[in-house]
Amino acid sequence: METNDTTAVDNIEEVYSKIADILVALADVGGGDYSVRLESSFPESHPLGALCAGINEMIASLGDEQERGEKYRKELEDKLATIERQREAIRELSTPIMEVWDKILCLPIVGVIDSMRSAEMTDALLRAVVSSGAHSVIIDITGIEVMDTRTADHFVRMAKAVGLLGAQCVLTGINPQIAQTIVHMGIDMAGVRTHRSLRDALYSFVRPTRVRAANVTTTR
Amino acid sequence: MEHPADVLIAQQVVRQGARAMGFPRAACAELMIVASELSSNILKYGKRGVLRVERVDDPARGAALRLVAEDEGPPFKSFETAQIDGFDDEGPLEPAELIARKGTGSGLGAVRRMTHELVCEPMPAGKAVIATRYLVAPRK
Numbered sequence: 506m507e508t509n510d511t512t513a514v515d516n517i518e519e520v521y522s523k524i525a526d527i528l529v530a531l532a533d534v535g536g537g538d539y540s541v542r543l544e545s546s547f548p549e550s551h552p553l554g555a556l557c558a559g560i561n562e563m564i565a566s567l568g569d570e571q572e573r574g575e576k577y578r579k580e581l582e583d584k585l586a587t588i589e590r591q592r593e594a595i596r597e598l599s600t601p602i603m604e605v606w607d608k609i610l611c612l613p614i615v616g617v618i619d620s621m622r623s624a625e626m627t628d629a630l631l632r633a634v635v636s637s638g639a640h641s642v643i644i645d646i647t648g649i650e651v652m653d654t655r656t657a658d659h660f661v662r663m664a665k666a667v668g669l670l671g672a673q674c675v676l677t678g679i680n681p682q683i684a685q686t687i688v689h690m691g692i693d694m695a696g697v698r699t700h701r702s703l704r705d706a707l708y709s710f711v712r713p714t715r716v717r718a719a720n721v722t723t724t725r
Numbered sequence: 726m727e728h729p730a731d732v733l734i735a736q737q738v739v740r741q742g743a744r745a746m747g748f749p750r751a752a753c754a755e756l757m758i759v760a761s762e763l764s765s766n767i768l769k770y771g772k773r774g775v776l777r778v779e780r781v782d783d784p785a786r787g788a789a790l791r792l793v794a795e796d797e798g799p800p801f802k803s804f805e806t807a808q809i810d811g812f813d814d815e816g817p818l819e820p821a822e823l824i825a826r827k828g829t830g831s832g833l834g835a836v837r838r839m840t841h842e843l844v845c846e847p848m849p850a851g852k853a854v855i856a857t858r859y860l861v862a863p864r865k
Binding site: 650 | 728733754758810828839
């Protein structure tokens with residue numbers, strides 16, 4: 506009887522200390538440490554032994570899950586970063602403004618042109634004219650099939666705004682449909698030059714300077 | 726619609742749909758403009774939304790491509806006013822306001838010009854702008 510009692514008390518103490526161990530381990534797991542494992546003197550047939558084994562298994566699978574989640578999170582972050590870069594690229598591609606010749610800017614427009622894009626383009630082009638000190642701008646719309654009437658009007662206004670900045674602006678590559686749109690709208694094209702193609706426009710800008718250069722050499 | 730690139734995706738989806746339905750080239754290009762105007766509006770003002778592209782077959786008017794722009798933004802004060810070039814749903818926009826909004830105030834006007842029907846319907850959380858273009862222009 507007596508011996509039985511002492512084993513029971515021993516057991517109780519052992520049980521308490523085991524529970525304390527379990528709580529400490531769970532606190533570690535809660536804090537993000539998945540490497541802890543419970544060591545148990547109880548056999549697996551004992552309820553506490555089974556509990557310890559169960560908890561160990563749980564911690565292990567939690568750790569795996571955490572690791573996988575971490576991997577996914579990293580992948581996702583990488584993808585988001587890629588998207589952000591692509592977004593930047595798209596924005597830049599939508600208004601490529603390049604200096605094709607000394608002080609001559611060219612804005613080749615391709616794709617679909619809507620009200621937002623045309624407004625962004627105006628903004629970007631006017632800034633570029635000022636920052637580059639360009640004397641001429643060629644807006645090439647060969648790549649545009651259809652344009653809303655209001656957008657066509659906006660383009661002509663954009664050309665005039667470039668004129669206000671002291672540079673001359675030429676529209677090239679207007680297709681028959683857009684030409685009709687412009688005429689139907691009754692848009693005032695005064696002060697806006699047009700050329701059949703980008704090549705013609707560039708030629709008209711470049712040739713006078715060449716001739717001048719040639720004259721200079723002959724008079725010398 | 727969450728991202729500026731989604732506008733480009735919407736354009737491609739609409740082009741494929743319009744081509745498959747047999748719309749002429751120029752009409753396909755116009756429908757792509759409609760898709761970008763509607764999707765930019767979702768991104769700019771609608772907070773969150775989707776653009777649905779569907780084919781409808783009207784017994785009287787025939788086949789049509791319908792673009793439904795659903796968003797969770799506030800309703801239009803006046804849908805008619807919003808369709809006027811250079812106006813939003815409340816009235817004319819100042820030039821500075823247009824620059825700030827990166828637009829010309831003519832997006833919905835362009836949609837109206839390039840489609841045959843344009844309506845706005847209230848939704849449980851937001852609104853739907855529905856633009857329909859028939860394969861064969863209906864007689865007025």
